[in-house]
Amino acid sequence: MSGMSNTVNTVLGPVPAEELGVVSVHEALLSVVPGAEYAFDVTIDRAEIFETLAAKLRDFRAHGGGTIVDSTGMFHGRDVRLYEALSRATGVHIVASTGQGPEELLGGYFLTPQTNPPTPWPADKFADLFTKEVTEGMVVPRVERRGAAGLVATTATRTGMTATDESLFRGAARTALATGVAVSLRYGSDAVHDLDVVLDEKLPAGRVVVGGLDRADAVAAGAPLETARRGAYAALDHVGTEGGEHITDAERAALVAELVRAGFGDRILLSAGATGVAKGHTGNDLPYSHVLTTFVPLLTARGLGDGDVRRILEENPRALLSVR
């Protein structure tokens, strides 16, 4: 919120925004389904995890990448001390996120608290929890706080936003207003509806990125264009994932070209949604460099110039992640 603030909160501290380079905004480093850390058949070997993630980050850097955003929030395997060591070892900037969601991924502390009746947490309490992760630092549970979160990320339930999801979204928006970090949201069944919930908190649309807009249902509904029209960032964040619920990379390239033609080149973000190391689920085993190595040539073939590509990969995420 200060006048000084063209900086971005990385796990190693604030970094001038112009140093980020190419940014991938929706990735996962260590991704652990809540509870899997206690499972008899899950092993968490941090040395092995470090080695795997470091190799993937070095590959990203070797292909021109500068910054990875772990947008999985505070309760899906986030390991801040590991990320600090990874950033130091590889030279890749790492932005970690606060936030939680959807409802089904929350712990009982938030859903059935020890009160009578067990009323789920309201927006203000989530806002307070998330805000402190920016102003006081991200938690290493029951041990200490570390550096500031660089983003507040939340997700709505796939079948449609629940009441608790709405509290999470409003809490995330209030966090962004209080701290100047941006909101990353993954919509449930209706991208524009879910975006409007955070905009209803008077958060400027330019402080929001909507993920999952390369899902076929969102594309069919015109949600990428509508998101950009509202002034939010539209993230095609499953680049490299084709079939099933997602459009193909060829279709993604066409969509990017269409948005650029419509004048929204400054609202587009790209990411692979890769999972560095997954525990308790299969993850998405793509290299973080996939956008750079495989997708950028498709954009070039579509007629996008270097300036357009640079804007999408560098300038847009820089503006999003700069603390305002």
Place this chain on the structure above:
Amino acid sequence: MSRVNTVLGPVPTEELGLVAVHEHIGYGMPGSELDTKWWKAPEQRYEETVPKLRAFHEYGGGTFVDATGICNGRDVDHYKSLSAKTGVHIVACTGFVGGDTALPHFANAGVDYLTRQFVHEITVGIGGTGSLAGVIKVGVSRGGRMTDLDKRIYRAAARAALATGAPVLTHLAIDAENAITIFDEEGLPLDRVLFGHVDDGVNADRTRDVWIAEKGGRIGFDTFGYETELPDPPFWARPRKERLDHFLRFVDGGRRLKQVLASADANCSPLGWPGVKGHTVNYIFEDLIPDLRAAGLDEAAIKTVFVDNPADFLTLQK
């Protein structure tokens, strides 16, 4: 061979002594670890916990059964150090306090997976601690009706109990018809189940303790001390005399003494809630046993409730 799994290894049942069968070193709802308002330094945790366990030992307490589920801040390494330094046997559990305290990895799991989790913790170990779980915790989610997830956990617990010989300890005995149906379907004898919290202030009126006992279940009056007379009682508190009368009515002049167990369900150092000031495991010695004596229970009856019944219950049936 008679054996019970404690966090420091199996011990002979004969060594258990007086047992507090439903207690917590520290309990917190899953996710509470993210909220710094509850954090305590390790120094404070030991300061809050060690004197209570030492007093428990000096009063003649032998064994402390920790009923904190997998995702509720269960910390077996901590229990091991406490047990080694205070001389109190600590039994840790596998399982969940209720479906609403199972995190998504387990909440989305089927009966077979949950069974394997429980069996592993009883026969191979809990995480990397090397300690074996001695009881299986199950429970009814908030709302007083068993959810589908609660039922999967009960069924998995029954199968793990049959496979390992470990007993099952429940959080709440409300909706026992559904619980007993599952145990019957799985073929688990009901004397391997302690139906806990029948004396809970919220649910006692709707808990069919006598019916469960007639079916062969063991009955836990194990929230002794959560009294409305406390300066700041929790919502599950109950008037002291009402609970004691309930206990005496259930025991029925000794007729059901063999089926009843008692405990205080106190937290030594709560993890994700303020706890209840003035309530500790030592309520058993400072208040409950004197109350029972005053009500006419002789020393043999007290030994039955606090030594013999828990020994039968906790002994691995293998």
